[in-house]
Amino acid sequence: MLREKEEFKAAFIERLQALHGKSLEEASAQNKYAALGSLVRDYIGKRWVNTNKQYVAKGEKQVYYFSIEFLLGRLLDTYLRGMGVRDVWVEALAELGVDYAELEDQEHDAGLGNGGLGRLAACFLDSLAALELPGHGCGIRYKYGLFEQKIIDGDQVEHPDNWLKNGNIWEYRKIDKAVRVEFGGSFGAVLAVPYDIPILGFGNNTVNTLRLWSAEPTEGEMDFASFNQGNYLKAVEYKYSVEAISEILYPDDTHYEGRLLRLKQQYFLVSAGIQSILRTLRRKHGDIRLLPEKVAIHINDTHPALAVPELMRILMDEEGLGWDEAWQLTTGTISYTNHTIMPEALEKWPIDIFQSLLPRLWEIVHEINERFCHDLWHFYPGDWDRIAAMAITADGFVKMAHLAVAGSHSVNGVAKIHTEILKKDCMKLFYQYTPYKFNNKTNGITHRRWLMKANPGLASLITDTIGPSWMRHPTDLNRLQYFVADAPFQERLAAIKRDRKAALARFVKAKYELDLDPESIFDTQVKRIHVYKRQLLNALRIMELYNRLKENPRLDIVPRTFIFSGKAAPSYLLAKKVIKLVNALAAVINNDPAINGRMKVIFLENYGVTLAEMIIPASDVSEQISTASKEASGTGNMKFMMNGAVTVGTLDGANIEIRDAVGDDNIFIFGLKAEEVIEICANDQCNPRYLYQTDPRVRQVTEQLIDGSLPGGPDEFRPLYDYLVHGKGDFFELQDFAAYLDAQARVDARFRDRRAWAAMAAVNIARSGQFSSDHTVGEYAVGIWNIRPVPIGE
Structure with missing residues (x-):
């Protein structure tokens, strides 16, 4: 198992020489990563074979x-933690002059x-x-992932995600x-x-x-x-x-x-x-x-x-x-x-495509449908509308x-x-x-990646406070409840958050040449870009805050850093316009000396697991603002919660269960409820035009999309304007706008009391164990x- 440092060092150097014919000094980071991975494969391979043998011998259901x-x-760190050798091997590598973080960076997100x-x-x-x-x-x-996202002149540009260009050391053909x-x-x-x-x-x-x-x-x-x-x-x-x-x-x-x-x-x-x-x-x-x-x-x-x-x-x-x-x-x-x-x-699927590609399966699906509808007839004789609505093949499609x-x-x-x-x-x-x-x-989410790996400082604090049992039994995080008001615990928790914010700020400075203030509120929305997830609503409230600061440069606000990341489907033009809008806001706000750095906006390109592991632990506020009744669950909300970010959200998906877990005082809920949204949609009562006409804040931010205030001219964001003002209002951005601003005002007020905020963060961490995927599985x-x-x- 190579649990001793000297034993590991000898094995690592020997493997490096055997694989690449190079000394430690000559080897590249990729060479060293491959040698380390080869040692991991030795350990895993034996246990893999043993696992399969015992599954066969015991004959249990799988x-x-x-x-x-x-x-x-990335899997390297996950494997080392699972093997129980990470700390020893990382220390041994350091003594050899090898930077473990550099080796980790050789692994491309799959x-x-x-x-x-x-x-x-x-x-x-x-x-x-x-x-x-x-x-x-x-x-x-x-062979290629969805795409590698680049932001060029504010636009999403898709490049091939050739994640296998250096091979994948963890796969076995x-x-x-x-x-x-x-x-x-x-x-x-x-x-x-x-x-x-x-x-x-x-x-x-x-x-x-x-x-x-x-x-x-x-x-x-x-x-x-x-x-x-x-x-x-x-x-x-x-x-x-x-x-x-x-x-x-x-x-x-x-x-x-x-x-x-x-x-x-x-x-x-x-x-x-x-x-x-x-x-x-x-x-x-x-x-x-x-x-x-x-x-x-x-x-x-x-x-x-x-x-x-x-x-x-x-x-x-x-x-x-x-x-x-x-x-x-x-x-x-x-x-x-x-x-x-x-x-x-x-x-x-259109039946013509289905039938031409899969003729035998079409015969079977057709028969499934015939028998299914026949069974329905026995339950609901004569109810053709019901049977048609439940049919598997109908209207030229396989449902x-x-x-x-x-x-x-x-x-x-x-x-x-x-x-x-x-x-x-x-x-x-x-x-x-x-x-x-x-x-x-x-x-649920695995706390092994989203807490132990992504936020090792916080994981150490938790272990120091309640012991290590939570690593195997994540519901034991509940024991942190007894330390929510403990001043030394709060101070250490706040220090860890500042450290993660500083690390993200260094990353942003190196890649984007933008200075972020770690003392500001890091307010984050990272997820797939889609109208129902309402990044557009977030952008509108940023515009409203910027308007207020321009009108009153002495306005008393807690400085905020607005962080976005996520990909839009290549053919989803409206979502790509939202990305363009966020980047346009960043170009204006970040370069306005009158704001004096009290607002910053950043869109981090090419969102993925590794980037999320950096962003989430650094965030103070988790934006989970989908239209109520539209998000099935969400898991990003759980990752943020587990890392001590406080949710601003609608009563949608798992936000409701997070609210139930932490209590109303430790979450910022706003907006229409699911049953209200469903009723309005059913009765076709949504009228965004009315809100445009009656709320001056709504009118101002929507007009700014087309009045030339933003880079690109008056036509650049007209599709967003038309969607908001002349559309059907399916996702209720304008209906929830005022309530969203009120929720953000509550965030501003609460963040000023740093001890109260630390207590809120602690409650969220303490109650996050029930959202572990261990519990779900x-x-x-x-x-x-x-x-x-x-x-x-x-």
């Missing part, structure tokens, strides 16, 4: 978590996800291993476990090659697997005879069309080719994954009818919903089962997490959420309010038909998957 995204972040969906999946894998639960991930090995995935018509077959990444349990011997599938040409499919005769374009085009399946996360679906590629990806993922699972089941247990007893398949959102017909296809066409038995096994094995309550965001609900034994929401809206509104008809399927599992294990811990011996 869960396979299918997700189109797994936003892992380009396997975009936002909360992928980060949730990564947290769940971490918790499964930490809890010694037999659970694995199944995803796609994208398993060509012997490859499977064929067959598409219909002229699309042919592809080879799905697994690349396995070990998921190490914290402080135990468990090593689970994240299996990522890469698309490659099948043997014999590439016409080498034609290639050798000069017809190489045909061969190259075939190779590219195959490899494109695992080329990039979320290809643009605004055109036919992009939609087709997305559907190819989704089928590729589920077909490869299910074939692999069933092959393992046959080898271990022989009888395919043991499937629900030995396997749980969980689909994270609707992207893997094709698991339902694909499992049916294999059970019937390859295993020879009849429909009824295959359906019983399928629904007994598959469970589904819903992640949206916006009907327009529910995934559906993936309907397929997932019909084909699973469990449907869960990801926050209490989200689940209630599913039951009462979005999925009401399905809930009335099968209420026993629906349940809630509020999202434990509920899934018992309530949905029916799996139990399998301790792995040495």
Whole structure:
């Protein structure tokens, strides 16, 4: 295990020489990173093999978590912490003159996800291993991530995210476990090659697997005879069309080719994954009818919903089962997490695309729909409207959420309010038909990354104060409640926050040449850019504050630093305009000497896990301001809370449960409630134009979008003006504007009392343990998957 420093030093130098033929002095940082990673692989590999052997020997049920995204972040530090050698190895490296932080920087964030969906999946894998639960991930090995975001002249510009350019030291290519995935018509077959990444349990011997599938040409499919005769374009085009399946996360679906590629990806993922699972089941247990007893398949959102017909296809066409038995096994094995309550965001596929690419699956889906509607007729005879609304195929589309609900034994929401809206509104008809399927599992985050790794100073303070048990049992953070009013604890907590703010300020200075004041309020909104998340509302209140300061330069405010980060989908033009607006505000405000530095605005480009680990611990205020009833849960709110930031938020998603945990005095709630938003939308009563006409503050900030006040001229932000003033007001920015300003005034007043603010921060940290993904995964294990811990011996 190399637990002694001298033993590690010798092994590290020997490995460096063996891999690269270089001395320590000659080796590059990349060489040293590879040598260190190789030592980690030695440790993990043995335990990985041992874990799989013991899973086979004990024959326990295992869960396979299918997700189109797994936003892992860097793994080196996670592995070292899990092995229990981080401090010893880091100290030993320092004694060799090697900067561990420089080695960490050699690892590129894996380009396997975009936002909360992928980060949730990564947290769940971490918790499964930490809890010694037999659970694995199944995803796609994208050659390129979503994109690398650059901000040029205030605009988002997308560049390829070539995260694999230096390879990935943590993956293991398993060509012997490859499977064929067959598409219909002229699309042919592809080879799905697994690349396995070990998921190490914290402080135990468990090593689970994240299996990522890469698309490659099948043997014999590439016409080498034609290639050798000069017809190489045909061969190259075939190779590219195959490899494109695992080329990039979320290809643009605004055109036919992009939609087709997305559907190819989704089928590729589920077909490869299910074939692999069933092959393992046959080898271990022989009888395919043991499937629900030995396997749980969980689909994270609707992207893997094709698991339902694909499992049916294999059970019937390859295993020879009849429909009824295959359906019983399928629904007994598959469970589904819903992640949206916006009907327009529910995934559906045109039947013509579906049928041409997946003709056999179309036959099965059509039959599922026929039988499902037949069953509905027995419950609701003559109620054609209800049956049509619940149909899986209707109006020329395959409705993936309907397929997932019909084909699973469990449907869960990801926050209490989200689940209630599913039951009462979005999925009401399905809930009335099968209420026993629906349940809630509020999202969670792994405290091992978002506290222990991201904020080691805070982690040390917590351990010094309440002992180390919280690392394994995060609900023990509740014990901090006894120290909320303790002055020495508050002082240390405030000092840690200042240290993290200073570190972020140094990063911003080095990269953006902008000075940030660590004594100001660091007010942060970092997440995917989308109108329902309302970065635009945040920008409008910044404009309003700037207006007040210009009118009264002596206005008494606590200085604020407004921090934004996040990516907009390349084709989402309105969201990209919001990014442009934030950067325009930064250009004006940061260069206005009359403001005297009391306001600063910064948009940090290329948001990802590693950047989040820097931003979140440095933040005082967490902006969670989505339109009530629109955000399923959120997990960023939990990460900020765990690091002592205080939430400004609507009663939406998990904000409600955070409010319930910390109390009204330790959160800043504002705005319309979910039921009010739903009622206004149902009655078509939203009237943003009225607010524009009656509230002078609203009129002023919206007019400034088009009066030439901002860089780019009067037409640059006209799309935002038209959206706010002449649009339907779907996301209630103007309705919530006044309440949002009032909440910010309360923040200003409370922050002036630094002891009171420190107490608020402490309460948030103390109550964050219930939002650990360990707690969430434990509920899934018992309530949905029916799996139990399998301790792995040495």
